[in-house]
Amino acid sequence: MESSTVRTPDAEQRPVRVTARNVSVFYGPKQSLFDVSIDIPEKAVTAFIGPSGCGKSTFLRCFNRMNDTIEGCRVTGKISLDGGDIYDPALDVVELRARVGMVFQKPNPFPKSIYENVAYGPRIHGLARSKADMDAIVESSLQKASLWNEVKDRLHEPGTGLSGGQQQRLCIARAIAVSPEVILMDEPCSALDPIATARIEELIDELKQNYTIVIVTHSMQQAARVSQRTAFFHLGNLVEEGPTDLIFTSPGEKRTQDYITGRYG
Numbered sequence: 001m002e003s004s005t006v007r008t009p010d011a012e013q014r015p016v017r018v019t020a021r022n023v024s025v026f027y028g029p030k031q032s033l034f035d036v037s038i039d040i041p042e043k044a045v046t047a048f049i050g051p052s053g054c055g056k057s058t059f060l061r062c063f064n065r066m067n068d069t070i071e072g073c074r075v076t077g078k079i080s081l082d083g084g085d086i087y088d089p090a091l092d093v094v095e096l097r098a099r100v101g102m103v104f105q106k107p108n109p110f111p112k113s114i115y116e117n118v119a120y121g122p123r124i125h126g127l128a129r130s131k132a133d134m135d136a137i138v139e140s141s142l143q144k145a146s147l148w149n150e151v152k153d154r155l156h157e158p159g160t161g162l163s164g165g166q167q168q169r170l171c172i173a174r175a176i177a178v179s180p181e182v183i184l185m186d187e188p189c190s191a192l193d194p195i196a197t198a199r200i201e202e203l204i205d206e207l208k209q210n211y212t213i214v215i216v217t218h219s220m221q222q223a224a225r226v227s228q229r230t231a232f233f234h235l236g237n238l239v240e241e242g243p244t245d246l247i248f249t250s251p252g253e254k255r256t257q258d259y260i261t262g263r264y265g
């Protein structure tokens with residue numbers, strides 16, 4: 001395991017959990033991400049910001065090999081989780097996606113009950129030995145996703161019957177249920193109203209005590225509120241990254257300055 005650390009505003013140094021080195025991504029012949037290297041610290045929130053089409057989601061999807069599912073997509077370079085190469089051909093991708101969970105832009109609960117949405121992952125990974133074990137996993141995952149009190153009396157009703165914000169918290173509970181180390185969030189609030197967004201932001205703040213979180217967001221205000229480190233992307237390049245307070249108050253690059261002051265994007 002590489003023993004480097006990076007600085008975050010609320011704690012001077014954090015161990016690095018995920019490293020990306022010289023990562024490029026191609027969709028067919030077109031290159032969309034250019035030679036990106038970054039260290040992601042544990043138990044902190046790292047935000048990816050930048051104008052539409054700059055490659056934020058493309059890069060995020062590299063961390064749990066979601067790009068493998070896109071035909072013609074090719075990733076070069078190296079990404080390690082705790083020092084282990086996640087592109088090792090011998091690696092079990094299903095296992096990787098349990099360790100590196102993902103929450104999408106649009107809440108996407110399975111067309112099943114609230115209980116089954118959360119129990120599905122633990123069941124396929126064999127994490128519960130009995131019904132009581134499974135009940136405990138479902139309850140604690142819903143608790144951690146700050147949804148338990150709202151659904152404890154309707155666990156067997158469809159997940160799709162919840163409000164948008166509740167559905168997104170259900171998706172977070174589903175990711176948490178398989179005990180991930182890293183949670184990737186791709187614009188998790190973009191389909192939500194301001195109140196539901198505030199709930200999710202509070203939740204992200206709590207979750208960072210136990211999980212390493214990487215969030216793609218269109219909202220600079222959201223990045224400033226929830227993240228400890230921010231990475232700014234432009235035209236497929238990582239322009240700069242660092243502690244969120246510094247990126248927003250004294251960026252080193254003119255392109256970052258122009259973006260955060262609303263000159264484009």
Ligand SMILES: Nc1ncnc2c1ncn2[C@@H]1O[C@H](COP(=O)(O)OP(=O)(O)OP(=O)(O)O)[C@@H](O)[C@H]1O
Nearest residue numbers: 027032050051052053054055056057058059070218
């Ligand atoms: N499945 C795909 N096939 C082909 N090109 C793609 C695919 N997904 C993304 N791209 C291209 O890669 C580039 C980066 O897109 P990406 O979605 O990663 O950007 P983004 O910064 O997340 O944008 P947004 O904020 O609009 O979601 C864009 O030029 C986009 O058209």
